[in-house]
Amino acid sequence: MAGSTFGNKFQITTWGESHGKALGVVIDGCPAGLPLTEADIQQYLNRRRPGFSLFSTPRKESDTVEILSGIFEGKTTGTPISMLVKNTSQHSGDYSEIASYYRPGHADYTYDEKYGFRDYRGGGRSSGRETIGRVAAGAIAAKLLGMLGISFTTYVASVGTVKINRAHFDASYIAKNDLNMPDPDSYQAASELLSDVMADNDSIGSSVECIIHGMPAGIGEPVFDKLDASLAKAIMSIGAVKAVEIGDGTEVSENRGSYDNDRFIMQDGRITKKSNHAGGILGGISDGSDILLKAHFKATPSIASRQQTVNREKENIEVSIKGRHDPIIGPRAVVVVEAMAALAILDLLIDNMSSRVDSLIEFYKK
């Protein structure tokens, strides 16, 4: 594996660089018969589109998706779905200087070490634009999951030290503010913090939470392909994520078993739990509660304030990164987290169809 393929059954392969001709994704393994239009994808892609907020790069990118294969008469055919977004607003000139040195916090140095050279225009393959393919594929996964009764609530849970107010959580507010936060107070505080950060030519970290509703019990494979392990890889593979938590996350290491163990209880004739410290996953397999996950994003590494670094001639220099950069990653990454969660879950849901002999027999009895 060279790293651009995700999933075993609903398998996606993304391609494209920040300043190449286009970016895209091929999905192999999407079941046949799913009604699908470009609008389904576009609406998801628009959630990561820059240029519409005070707190994101002023670049205007329409990021219009085109479906090239795998759809016939409005439905998926079961064969590969190829999707493409053309690059239109890239100014390669902005980046020429970057070719000569290694930006702190970026992948310039590590790509050079790995490949011997790099496409230095806008970060090439390590650019945030790489997530276009993920989001386009995630839109399809999310649509299919919706038909199975599985839905997502995803939002920015903190901006720097400003955390959301869980007592005032309002899911409907998430799409109404340009930071994708779930309550007006934290949005207000975060906005003020961001203004300060931008005035300092600096950037700031953030965290994103994703709640997955309607998950059936029994999903996930034992041992290495646990549901939480698969989610962890999916989420940690997003650029700038440095920590992934499931359920109570890091807090579990401080707590006792008598607190952490979620008690089972019968409710309305079905088995449920009195609490959800486990975040909906026990032994790597879903327990029917909501799945809770959290990703921590570092601050955008591109900042205009001066930084020390080294150039390709191995000289110590000082640089100040120019160009149009988001001062925070989380808000635009909300849909990327959701897309990756959807892709990881759908893959395991499909795998799970063959967990039992009776399922196999029933399937072929028909």
Added chain:
Amino acid sequence: MAGSTFGNKFQITTWGESHGKALGVVIDGCPAGLPLTEADIQQYLNRRRPGFSLFSTPRKESDTVEILSGIFEGKTTGTPISMLVKNTSQHSGDYSEIASYYRPGHADYTYDEKYGFRDYRGGGRSSGRETIGRVAAGAIAAKLLGMLGISFTTYVASVGTVKINRAHFDASYIAKNDLNMPDPDSYQAASELLSDVMADNDSIGSSVECIIHGMPAGIGEPVFDKLDASLAKAIMSIGAVKAVEIGDGTEVSENRGSYDNDRFIMQDGRITKKSNHAGGILGGISDGSDILLKAHFKATPSIASRQQTVNREKENIEVSIKGRHDPIIGPRAVVVVEAMAALAILDLLIDNMSSRVDSLIEFYKK
């Protein structure tokens, strides 16, 4: 994938249940010519062996490994290495009661939902004994990495709210205490906390840190198979882990770019960094610094104090888990974290051999 295989090139498949005849692992893809004896494996396995500490189950398990294939005249042949540890100390009788209900915090319910029934003896495949295969394979990976100059420092970083004292960090102390902590003061405090926890018939969470030394720059694949994503999956796949952090981990979401960006600097004629907030990984690829990772383990779910739960007849009941259980997971899991890190890294090191055309040409020129 049904979940018991890890890795693409140095690929391991583990098998076995807590109370079956044996547990084991098959490694396919171990390069030929590695000197290897059962003692190499045994010494690693002994680090996870119970029964030698106040703070672990009093069960005595010798866990003696046997190599069944893949070695000839003391060296690996390049073909599969099959290793097996026989179960000897399992008392199936201890567990008969468990068959009828779902232990809180355990995988009993989720296995039943997935498979329709489960091997209820000691957790079956979801038991901590499943890690025997991981550790046996990890011993080989670690030996091979050692020949490449890569080594590990792994230790318990916290027990409940007791954290290690980084100012007094002493790597040589780790193997000298039964909690695998790196300083005597935190060990003392943690021991006292554990005595209280055990007196309460309770258990406690913990965290484990792993530092990977000697890592060359350029390792990891872009996008989905990033080094940190691969490590996150490897570590989160260990039972009871609920969070994984790389470098500064969760703290990055609170910090600014001007702080978080590690500055590059020339030192002794080579490119290095002034800090290591990134934990040795930029854009998913190693930057030549130490790799820093941290895993958070929940408390052992098996506790003797009474808990509410549900039985297979869907009745609310109260239970008290009997049997011999560790009150804390971290200390015995230190070697499991190290094994999984070694397996993830070796796999990517092998993959990296074909990153450049000139490597390929040079290889076949010979």
Added chain:
Amino acid sequence: MAGSTFGNKFQITTWGESHGKALGVVIDGCPAGLPLTEADIQQYLNRRRPGFSLFSTPRKESDTVEILSGIFEGKTTGTPISMLVKNTSQHSGDYSEIASYYRPGHADYTYDEKYGFRDYRGGGRSSGRETIGRVAAGAIAAKLLGMLGISFTTYVASVGTVKINRAHFDASYIAKNDLNMPDPDSYQAASELLSDVMADNDSIGSSVECIIHGMPAGIGEPVFDKLDASLAKAIMSIGAVKAVEIGDGTEVSENRGSYDNDRFIMQDGRITKKSNHAGGILGGISDGSDILLKAHFKATPSIASRQQTVNREKENIEVSIKGRHDPIIGPRAVVVVEAMAALAILDLLIDNMSSRVDSLIEFYKK
């Protein structure tokens, strides 16, 4: 992949050398709830056992299988099934001479080139005994397929130039003769030919046909994982196979479309075909007819007559292979062909469960 793993969903990994401690296989992905005993496996393994025929090696190997994991209360649990056969009748002394030279027609030279050295005892991993793992796994696949109404007729179709008489085809005769041929006349002729061959200290080629009955239509993936492509790889991976044919096989290159196209026709209310030149596969996907495949085996390369070769010191020498060798491969390989066909088909049947959205929805509606 290092070559010892087959299948994506019903995934097997075999291990073991001819003269090591044991040989075995781990199956990951066997659905839960399949009734399974060691006797199910043993009966299949016995079909490849040597020592019971005039025309096979006089070595007596009991090849007794032991199941080590994955079964609980007589049924598969959904977790890995590990099986092992201990080596008992191996005389390593027989092979010591072989260490020094390259046997013509064997893998001695190619293993040395690949790995730098080899386990020379009895061919090590390239021995025919490697198929024990395939057959043990195939027994489970075949049992599961039987529950879906899929069965096999597999037999030797030719011995040297002696071909079976299709007019007198008698499936019940196959198990009644030690060459596994389907008619007494060809068996008689083949026996005489073999006696001559053995008298000449020589060996002879053979072919094996496999008919798969009860195959549902729609199985196989388009493009690279076609049903015939998957079968071809499965069968060609058996040692000594040099050609694989599907349906009319090599004859299709001589025929016209007007002959080769099987006409569809309604029969008993369902779509069927008037002929089966295609061998039950159209566009890589099963059409509901019997699957027909044929494997061509070369003669056993180990022969007692003198042959020219080269030794490890790169000198031209003459050798005469000692030891106990079958003069023909096909008869004992019948069950290996069947096992590999079963494994390839089951894998695709499982994959096919997610070909349509309505299957996915129906599965999770429950």
Added chain:
Amino acid sequence: MAGSTFGNKFQITTWGESHGKALGVVIDGCPAGLPLTEADIQQYLNRRRPGFSLFSTPRKESDTVEILSGIFEGKTTGTPISMLVKNTSQHSGDYSEIASYYRPGHADYTYDEKYGFRDYRGGGRSSGRETIGRVAAGAIAAKLLGMLGISFTTYVASVGTVKINRAHFDASYIAKNDLNMPDPDSYQAASELLSDVMADNDSIGSSVECIIHGMPAGIGEPVFDKLDASLAKAIMSIGAVKAVEIGDGTEVSENRGSYDNDRFIMQDGRITKKSNHAGGILGGISDGSDILLKAHFKATPSIASRQQTVNREKENIEVSIKGRHDPIIGPRAVVVVEAMAALAILDLLIDNMSSRVDSLIEFYKK
């Protein structure tokens, strides 16, 4: 796996239907630093282009390739290479009738059974145009192999019962005739046969041979990923192939070991063989001789003469396939066979880099 991905390390995913907007391929795992232009690909694609021969469809398709990613400053970057060919000459009208019935010898029925419906325009994904992605990717594999000293001679070896004259084999003649045959006499005879076949509104089978020169010894994995098994799958995955032979192929089943065993002999200080019945592969691993493989193609199933079949309403009907169809598949498939062989071999060559510990150590010592 859903079937559109080939290879583990040099991994390609093809997409696109005969009458969709475009067809293409994404390659993940191409090593960085390979000089590559669209002309390198185009020249390979032109070898499968129709419309330039008496014996192929008169459709004119320019099949112009566009590279969308993975190249920077004229060299591969190590990240995915996305290539696309737009469909320009497709007349969907030609195919409207086909929607209602199942063409004999085609995949119409099996796609409907698998997916519930199909893209009936020109065969959709089961069309021969699907091979565009294979050939575009194969061009890159072949270029890279060329830099390692590995080259191909591929040609039509028979048309119906007309076989090439091996005594007059002239590799330079292959590209000079529109049937890609290696001698003028057989070309002449085949041309006459084809004229007759076309006059009868019929089609004819053919075979293609591929010789791989310069192959190093030691390539291929033991057991399931043998070089011949991998080649068999690669070649059998090409539409209309019904048999694959390696070396002497089907003839081995008639011959004796004393004939079939290639003798090793020292020549010019290196180990070589006196004959090549094995086709350059022993035990699934290359022996340093030329690799010899042969594919048998059935006749084009689309024929204008009347055939019986069944329609979607399950009625027996008679049809005559209209449209512009090649009367023979082999000549245009020569480059497809070569492309698939190149892809299979390159993948194994890359895998082989990690076969030995000393290679790994030497690689990272640098």
